[in-house]
Amino acid sequence: MNPITGGLEEVLRHLGLAPGLRPLGAFVLLSAVVAAAMFGVVSLAVRRRWMSRTTAAFWLFVSPWMFGFAVFTFGPMVYSLWLSFLNWDLVSPSRFAGLGNYQKAAADPLVRQAIKVTLVYAVVSVPLQTALSLGVALLMNTDIRGINVFRTVWYLPSLVTGVAQVTLFLWVFNPNYGLVNGMLHAVGVDGPAWFQDPSWALPAVIIMSLWTVGGNMVIYLAGLQDVPIELYEAASIDGAGPARRLWSITIPQVSPVIFFNVVTGLIAAMQIFTQAFVIKSAGGAPANSLLFFVYYLYQNAFQFFQMGYASALAWILLLMILALTLLVFRGSAFWVYYESANPKASRRRPRVR
Amino acid sequence: MGKATNIVVLTIGSLVFAYPFLWMIATSLRTRQGVASGGISLWPIQWQFNNYTSGLASFPFFTYLTNSLLTTLIPVVGSVLVSSLVGFGFARIPARGSGLLFGIVLATMLLPQEVTLVPQFILFRSLDMMDTLYPIILPFMFGMPFFIFLFRQFYMRLPASLTDAAVVDGAGWFRIWRSIYLPLSQPILVAAAVLQFMSSWNNFLTPTIFIQSDRWKTLPMALAGFTSVNRTDTSLLMATSIIVVLPCVLIFFLAQRHIIGGISFTGTK
Numbered sequence: 001m002n003p004i005t006g007g008l009e010e011v012l013r014h015l016g017l018a019p020g021l022r023p024l025g026a027f028v029l030l031s032a033v034v035a036a037a038m039f040g041v042v043s044l045a046v047r048r049r050w051m052s053r054t055t056a057a058f059w060l061f062v063s064p065w066m067f068g069f070a071v072f073t074f075g076p077m078v079y080s081l082w083l084s085f086l087n088w089d090l091v092s093p094s095r096f097a098g099l100g101n102y103q104k105a106a107a108d109p110l111v112r113q114a115i116k117v118t119l120v121y122a123v124v125s126v127p128l129q130t131a132l133s134l135g136v137a138l139l140m141n142t143d144i145r146g147i148n149v150f151r152t153v154w155y156l157p158s159l160v161t162g163v164a165q166v167t168l169f170l171w172v173f174n175p176n177y178g179l180v181n182g183m184l185h186a187v188g189v190d191g192p193a194w195f196q197d198p199s200w201a202l203p204a205v206i207i208m209s210l211w212t213v214g215g216n217m218v219i220y221l222a223g224l225q226d227v228p229i230e231l232y233e234a235a236s237i238d239g240a241g242p243a244r245r246l247w248s249i250t251i252p253q254v255s256p257v258i259f260f261n262v263v264t265g266l267i268a269a270m271q272i273f274t275q276a277f278v279i280k281s282a283g284g285a286p287a288n289s290l291l292f293f294v295y296y297l298y299q300n301a302f303q304f305f306q307m308g309y310a311s312a313l314a315w316i317l318l319l320m321i322l323a324l325t326l327l328v329f330r331g332s333a334f335w336v337y338y339e340s341a342n343p344k345a346s347r348r349r350p351r352v353r
Numbered sequence: 354m355g356k357a358t359n360i361v362v363l364t365i366g367s368l369v370f371a372y373p374f375l376w377m378i379a380t381s382l383r384t385r386q387g388v389a390s391g392g393i394s395l396w397p398i399q400w401q402f403n404n405y406t407s408g409l410a411s412f413p414f415f416t417y418l419t420n421s422l423l424t425t426l427i428p429v430v431g432s433v434l435v436s437s438l439v440g441f442g443f444a445r446i447p448a449r450g451s452g453l454l455f456g457i458v459l460a461t462m463l464l465p466q467e468v469t470l471v472p473q474f475i476l477f478r479s480l481d482m483m484d485t486l487y488p489i490i491l492p493f494m495f496g497m498p499f500f501i502f503l504f505r506q507f508y509m510r511l512p513a514s515l516t517d518a519a520v521v522d523g524a525g526w527f528r529i530w531r532s533i534y535l536p537l538s539q540p541i542l543v544a545a546a547v548l549q550f551m552s553s554w555n556n557f558l559t560p561t562i563f564i565q566s567d568r569w570k571t572l573p574m575a576l577a578g579f580t581s582v583n584r585t586d587t588s589l590l591m592a593t594s595i596i597v598v599l600p601c602v603l604i605f606f607l608a609q610r611h612i613i614g615g616i617s618f619t620g621t622k
Binding site: 002005009059061065079136142152153155157162211218267271282283298310 | 356359362366370371372373376377438443446447449451454457461464467468469471472473475476479480481485491492496498525526530555558561562576577581587590591594597601605609613
């Protein structure tokens with residue numbers, strides 16, 4: 001515990017605050033000091049006419065986010081960068097290690113395995129999810145009856161996420177009694193051991209991720225319904241068939257939505273953790289077959305207590321995600337279509353609802 | 354492709370998608386023997402409803418439920434209200450540097466949370482908040498970048514005359530936000546609340562790091578522990594999973610229209 005926190009808690013103890021609330025009380029007191037300082041500076045600036053009242057109002061309105069950003073994001077990031085140059089186990093005094101942690105990571109075969117597993121997961125699962133959710137959305141984008149029933153059925157599984165989903169799929173992929181191998185057995189195929197088999201564990205996690213594409217599908221469906229109907233009419237008059245209309249109208253029109261989903265999907269996929277944790281603690285994922293990067297980071301930080309090394313890994317993850325995002329952004333110029341880029345195409349008539 | 358083909362493909366796909374869900378419910382109602390002999394069928398064979406009661410009785414369910422509710426509902430209220438306030442500031446109060454600051458808000462959406470994991474651990478340790486619920490609640494009380502973005506976009510689309518009239522009227526910015534903009538943004542309020550509920554309710558990484566004692570464990574943590582210990586008792590496991598998932602499903606059916614609308618708005622606009 002920090003001496004300032006300790007002192008504040010001591011004061012709160014004298015004031016008779018319940019023990020469980022003392023840490024919160026100390027935090028609130030510290031934040032109040034910051035808030036009062038900021039309020040003081042702003043009101044002084046307004047009184048001295050350095051700042052208009054409107055500008056002051058803006059800064060006060062965004063100040064909660066700025067405080068949270070400074071305390072829980074930016075400050076920790078700077079601190080984490082500093083930590084990544086140290087060797088520290090939380091107990092003994094820290095030692096400066098220079099680039100030692102990064103050199104260690106470069107030589108660590110487990111880091112290589114973690115990067116491989118995570119990248120394969122991200123690069124395989126995200127396109128599959130995109131294809132599946134877009135495909136289903138296309139099928140639903142015809143005016144058929146009962147569309148709401150279909151939409152609900154496809155959306156419901158995406159509510160079963162996290163630990164509950166893994167618990168269910170541990171059983172779905174159970175080698176002996178599971179749903180998948182039961183089905184395969186019915187058609188005369190002997191299924192693999194899935195989570196228990198080093199070469200099938202990752203494919204099983206990818207298949208599992210496809211079950212929760214409902215959220216993306218709903219987004220695509222909304223995007224598809226926004227495509228102006230005149231474009232299809234004009235194309236039909238010009239003699240374009242269904243495949244041609246799909247390729248030349250539908251896909252370009254929803255490409256910004258695809259782009260959004262691919263970027264957010266990749267970032268999320270690089271941070272996969274819960275699946276590995278639960279499968280591992282249930283005795284699956286042999287031979288580091290599900291050693292996702294964040295799981296390895298977690299192990300280093302909170303099982304081996306190598307805070308410096310874990311921070312270096314965190315920064316490596318950040319750089320990998322930035323590089324991947326940048327790559328997708330760069331590539332997007334070739335396939336993402338924005339209306340404003342082409343003034344002729346943006347002459348969209350206002351839609352009457 | 355004809356309409357009939359579409360319906361056939363969709364129906365088959367829906368069956369494949371719904372099957373694990375239905376099977377989960379069927380398994381949760383089986384006896385131990387029924388699980389082994391039931392295989393892939395959807396019919397429980399021998400009905401046993403008390404899996405739910407024994408599932409609940411096998412761990413301090415109500416303690417975990419209380420912890421889960423605390424770490425979900427407080428962030429829901431906090432993050433939604435604060436994000437609305439900040440989003441209003443960005444959308445309606447003109448100031449120099451506003452655009453740049455909003456760019457920073459957007460950029461933080463790309464940051465992986467894991468970068469701050471180790472320093473946050475050290476921060477909460479020095480705030481004496483280890484093994485309490487505070488580390489799972491506090492970071493959400495200062496607005497979420499994504500929700501700030503949603504509220505800002507929504508407020509920008511409202512007519513600017515709303516503010517002008519109120520300013521002439523002499524109302525302060527805070528009153529304009531509270532009595533005009535906040536009530537008008539009901540669709541975003543619901544969508545953001547639901548998103549935050551789902552993410553906090555299912556949050557697993559941070560509780561795993563900060564909480565050790567049973568007194569403060571949340572339901573997903575309990576289920577994960579349950580999974581590794583009671584590996585063999587599948588019907589109990591499924592019953593417990595369903596209890597954990599149930600609030601999300603209920604909320605979905607209650608607010609279906611808002612959720613679908615909200616998700617579509619977040620993805621396409």
